Amino acid sequence: MSSHNTTGRVTVPKLKEMKAQGEKIACLTAYDASFARLLDNNGVDVVLVGDSLGMVIQGLETTLPVTMDEMVYHGQAVSRGLDHAFLIMDMPFMSDASVEEAVANAGRFMKQAGANMVKLEGGADQKELVATLTRLGIPVCAHLGLQPQRVHKLGGYRVQGREHDVAERMLEDARVLEQAGADMLLLECVPVELAEKITKQSKIPVIGIGAGNICDGQILVLYDILGISVGHIPKFAKNYMAESTDIAAAVNAYVTEVKNSSFPSAEHSF
Numbered sequence: 001m002s003s004h005n006t007t008g009r010v011t012v013p014k015l016k017e018m019k020a021q022g023e024k025i026a027c028l029t030a031y032d033a034s035f036a037r038l039l040d041n042n043g044v045d046v047v048l049v050g051d052s053l054g055m056v057i058q059g060l061e062t063t064l065p066v067t068m069d070e071m072v073y074h075g076q077a078v079s080r081g082l083d084h085a086f087l088i089m090d091m092p093f094m095s096d097a098s099v100e101e102a103v104a105n106a107g108r109f110m111k112q113a114g115a116n117m118v119k120l121e122g123g124a125d126q127k128e129l130v131a132t133l134t135r136l137g138i139p140v141c142a143h144l145g146l147q148p149q150r151v152h153k154l155g156g157y158r159v160q161g162r163e164h165d166v167a168e169r170m171l172e173d174a175r176v177l178e179q180a181g182a183d184m185l186l187l188e189c190v191p192v193e194l195a196e197k198i199t200k201q202s203k204i205p206v207i208g209i210g211a212g213n214i215c216d217g218q219i220l221v222l223y224d225i226l227g228i229s230v231g232h233i234p235k236f237a238k239n240y241m242a243e244s245t246d247i248a249a250a251v252n253a254y255v256t257e258v259k260n261s262s263f264p265s266a267e268h269s270f
């Protein structure tokens with residue numbers, strides 16, 4: 001049984017309040033109802049149906065082939081497992097190619113899969129889309145830093161924001177997207193100092209993955225914390241099964257370390 005507080009539904013205002021109060025937000029990905037239920041029962045605040053499912057469920061090399069139908073299928077399963085945690089769903093590659101398509105697809109996540117928020121990759125160029133979704137009442141998490149859907153433009157999965165001009169652009173992207181109405185930012189593979197600046201300048205929660213422990217919360221891919229991912233394991237991932245007797249204990253250990261800021265340590269940061 002969880003040692004964490006799991007009463008009441010997590011909401012957008014609740015997540016903002018957690019940031020304001022300095023309570024760290026523990027997030028994990030999930031792709032099915034059983035794992036969603038286990039995370040929900042063990043103190044996870046936010047569950048993401050990530051398009052990482054293309055890699056960890058489907059065995060693909062990138063997230064690019066993941067479809068809207070596949071996301072809806074997994075979103076529906078995960079949403080059935082949640083009573084407490086907040087559900088975010090990833091807009092898959094090309095589902096936001098135009099504002100019109102993005103609105104239809106985000107609406108589908110909210111109506112058919114029970115999403116509470118959609119996550120989309122991109123910077124200030126997504127301003128109009130974020131403003132439109134916000135006007136329609138669809139909460140948005142903007143994904144900055146390493147954007148896996150742009151892997152072919154980037155030439156690989158690398159830390160983003162080490163150079164001064166790229167860092168300045170990311171700070172500006174974060175400002176513009178918050179102004180456009182984004183309710184959350186996610187920073188992937190960003191140097192700790194830059195993640196700290198973005199977290200401090202933002203009123204909305206900033207969730208990190210490979211972005212240091214100053215962020216308002218952390219997210220990891222579930223299979224990475226369970227030590228069952230194969231191939232290259234990113235530096236920011238930690239296998240919590242190494243010191244746990246069962247999956248619930250591993251999830252609890254992750255939540256505890258996020259809440260007390262001991263994860264991520266320097267070893268898992270850039």
Ligand code: KIV
Binds near residue numbers: 186
């Ligand atoms: O798709 C995903 O799981 C993600 C996380 C890695 C943040 O975007």
